[in-house]
Amino acid sequence: MGGSESKDGERSGATMAARAIAGLVICAVGAGVASLTGNSSGSSGRKTMKAPGRDTRIFRDEFAKNPSGYFRDLRKK
Known part of the structure; x- marks a missing residue:
């Protein structure tokens, strides 16, 4: 059982890392768009x-x- 829990834990960690990276990319793109719209x-x-x-x-x-x-x-x- 320990082997399958390890794989699930690794998948969960990889999923969390992918979501964190995706969130950072979305924030960076949003900041870029905001600067192009001329808000300030x-x-x-x-x-x-x-x-x-x-x-x-x-x-x-x-x-x-x-x-x-x-x-x-x-x-x-």
Whole structure:
């Protein structure tokens, strides 16, 4: 009997380790997605967004102040 209990214990330990690793991966992916959504920009806490018509990020509050000015300046360039 001792042999089968040992195998079950090893399987249980392997299962727990696999679940722990999966949990860490899920947390890491979640953190990566959160950083890409623009919820905050570093330590400043200001929200960012993808700049329309560009491959960069801008502060959302600055865009919201004058969106027509942003697009006017974008067309000038």
